[in-house]
Amino acid sequence: MFTTTARPAFIALLTMSGLALLAACEPGPRPLAYGEDVGDYCRMTIVDEGYGAELVTRTGKVYTFDSIECLAGFYLEEQVPPEEVHSLWVTDFQDPPTLVPVEKAFFLHSRDLPSPMGMNLTAFSGAIRRDAVTNSFYGELLDWQDVLDLVAGGGSLPHGKPGQGQARAPGDPAERGSGHDGHHPGGG
Numbered sequence: 001m002f003t004t005t006a007r008p009a010f011i012a013l014l015t016m017s018g019l020a021l022l023a024a025c026e027p028g029p030r031p032l033a034y035g036e037d038v039g040d041y042c043r044m045t046i047v048d049e050g051y052g053a054e055l056v057t058r059t060g061k062v063y064t065f066d067s068i069e070c071l072a073g074f075y076l077e078e079q080v081p082p083e084e085v086h087s088l089w090v091t092d093f094q095d096p097p098t099l100v101p102v103e104k105a106f107f108l109h110s111r112d113l114p115s116p117m118g119m120n121l122t123a124f125s126g127a128i129r130r131d132a133v134t135n136s137f138y139g140e141l142l143d144w145q146d147v148l149d150l151v152a153g154g155g156s157l158p159h160g161k162p163g164q165g166q167a168r169a170p171g172d173p174a175e176r177g178s179g180h181d182g183h184h185p186g187g188g
Helices: 006-024 068-076 130-136 144-153
Strands: 053-057 062-065 085-091 099-101 105-109 121-125 140-142
Touching: 053 068, 062 068, 068 085, 068 121, 068 144, 105 130, 105 144, 130 140, 140 144
Parallel strands: none
Antiparallel strands: 053 062, 053 085, 085 099, 105 121, 105 140
């Protein structure tokens, strides 16, 4: 059926096709439908292209959010069990509607950039230098763990729920019995 020289090429083609199919099955974000998608935390329509966010489960289900603080609140409340979370994504404010993983983003907490739910959190990818952001906007630079701590300890979550206290690191004695395992995708 195949010549000796055609067989290795055919096997290589099948292998590459199989790998491409597996990669296509990897859970990931989807483009947000601005003006149509409704946030899974606050139930508001997502309209501001600079602030959308997503949580993707290991099975590929995508939860959408109109702001970073809604994503953080949803995550902290463990509305999806931590072991089922595949990845968390935020919109790069400098390049909307591009979504970047939270571990590759940095965040600005600034009144100069009011976010849809009022906690003034904005995400940037590593494509822009941090000093360029702080030279353009007054505020505090944060990583993802800082965002979680801010939302958890901020007195109230974006839609009026009482704060859940500070997020705790795994093994922290105060964490035991709290229902919060301290796991955060990206570690940061």
